[in-house]
Amino acid sequence: MVQAREIDPSASPLDYYGYELRRLREGAGLKQSQLGDIIYCTGSLIGMVENGRRVPTRDFSERVDAALGTDGHFSRLVGLVLRSVLPTWFQAYAEMEARATFISTFQSQVVYGLLQTEAYAKALLSVEYSGRVDEIVAARLDRQRILAREIPPVLLVVLDEALLHRRVGGREVMREQLAHLLTFVDRPWVQLQVMPFSVGEHTGMTGSFNLLRFDSDPDLFYAESYDSGHMTANSQVIRERSVGYARLQADALSPEDSALLIARVMEERYGDQCGPDRRAVA
Template identity: 50%
Template sequence: MAAPRELDPSASALSFFGYELRRLRIDAGLSQECLGRTVNYTGSFVGLVETANRPPSRDFAERCDGALGAGGALVRLWPLVSRSGLPGWFRGYAELEAKAIDIRTYQAQVVYGLLQTEEYAREVLKPTRPVDLEQLTAARMDRQEVLSRAEPPSLWMVLDEAALHRVLGGPEVMRTQLLRLLSLRGAPRVVIQVLPYSAGAHTGLNGSLNLLSFDGEPEVAYSEGYGGGRILTEPAEVQGCARRYDLLRAAALSPDDSAELIAQVLEDLDVQGS
């Protein structure tokens, strides 16, 4: 049997997690296959995580923590690991997003990451990041854990109508994504509005915009362009972005009318596919 690859635990959060997982497993006298069976994952997946070749999901971290008697150590490491799978320029925003109590977003091209299905997210990421596609997709899905917390943030998304008609990954992938949006109709902490074509010129023509609010900390704004994103913290700039966003919400359809439009696009998609 080949000797296990040595890991430098200081190389990255993912390497440190893998190092600790291997150490705890060996101390428990378990093989990768045995641990995998115990936590309902394959032994090969355990090996990939231990060698920092695959990021763990929160579920995997929780199961291994319990099986190995880690006392919460692996679960506490998981947030750092999940963000390590994101592009470097995006990690700062992801850390802020994870702390926010209120998220407001206008999306001009695609559904906001926290509301994407896995298949849709993969299609969004594929054109620009084909090499590390699976790692990035997993990291995007892990970001959605914030919506499952005991006290999740409120999320308000204004989505340009163009995103509804942009079929990514084929009709079935898009159908599942639209159904996901419709399933959130009436959700207590999620509001979805569609900005229709009929709105004409609007304050979001420069691109997508996110606003994050915190408990006891100043609000920040975030925008993306080619090659990276920009976090805005100057009060005057953030206030200007907030005003633009308020005007976008005013120009958008009501949540109920937005759901009706999404349902109509879904129906048209089904007709085209039949």
Template identity: 60%
Template sequence: MANIRQLDPSASPLDHFGSELRHWREAAGLSQPQLGAKLFCTGSLVGQIETAHKVPTRDFAERVDSVLGAGGAFGRLAGLVLRSQLPSWFQEVARMEAQATYISTYQAQVVYGLLQTEAYARAVLEVSKPDQLDERLAARMERQRVLDRAAPSALWVVLSEAVLRGEVGGREVMWNQLAHLLSFRERDDVNVQVVPFSVGAHRGLPGTFTLMRFDGDPDIAYTEDFIQGHATANPQAIRAGSLRYAQLQATALSVEASGALISRVMEESYGEHLGADGRDMA
């Protein structure tokens, strides 16, 4: 029997999505199993999403738009739903990230979220957020859409060499992640630099931080501790962060030399060529 739990569309983006899905399905005269068949999923999944027990993927939302002729309404809602799956303290940061015109970040331990492959992101989240993994992973992948819009944010990423050497998710996952970093060399709006181990002590040792610039709004500096993140528009913090970042950029290898180092790490640590099963290929 179909689940007919009543939803309050104003309770959350997930409830709103479920309520709209039920409304459009019933208006089309379809049962949950019938809609599921058209969407190539089960009626049970449709029911779980309608009752806010399951988070829809962007692919699901876009298929609903196509099948029900919703004109992109569900695709637009999907962004809100997926953002709501981020930790509560990070949701506002993700909103600012999506609106920033320029993002500069230093990462000491992991690849910046906007540049992570899905497999790498899953491995990171399994350690830090093992509950609701699929939902958190979908939310992280949704963040990356800011790089695909018509006027994407300009992104400058400085990484510690430790990020390249840490085998997150296994050799195949890391090889593909490093290859993904190299793929951004084709873009003028995304730049990656690496601070090599040979530098020794440098201005990034205190830890990871991110600076965001906006058109018409104050700059934001963002840092994280082991509990949550902290964002500030304090002018002194922005000035200190900007100076530190400029010093890191000057210390790091050039974009071209950083790409060469990434390629060398791929070959030395993870195999120059890696098969789908993770084994080196001759």
């Protein structure tokens, strides 16, 4: 059993979650091990969450709500918890992304976070967050819930062909990731395009960026550097980047040809014909 420590519920969303879990578990007359038996986990995991030493998942929260009859209390809290574990400089963008009705993104290095598989995200994030990769991955996957809404945001995506070839996590991870991209081809609110190598220079070569549009708020432009994010509603920046994005869409392959390219790279570079050295057979 994990030794209980005093929790200040005002210290962070994670501490508030742990405080509430302990309070409502004890109110239900359950020991940590008993609650663990009900929701199919160990009592020590319950203790670590209560002590703020483990970030809860959405599945864990839903099972706790069902076990304690808390009417979605923890399912609502977990969104705040997961967002709080994101890098501080990224949290403001994540909040705006969740509210956007139109998202336009150009990505030159990696697949856009909303379209990443769990395995791809884990391989990518383990480079910088090896000590807390599971909680960062959980937070990234939780962002993707906006795509499952009854009315999701319109999502316009242009991906540089280079990221299709950049091996993140190994052959199987990349094959799964590219297959996942293809599942978005027929969704009416998603337009996925690839900027092919054959285009040469283009307006996105200065780096990845996102444009967010809202029903009643000003448009936003967002870009990242190594350890910070820049977000602005400056009308001139929005104007310039919107024109730049339109040019990217015009230069990129059509959605149909993009899907064919993704499928071809998936089979030729990451398919079963790859040899034992895990390189694509020429």
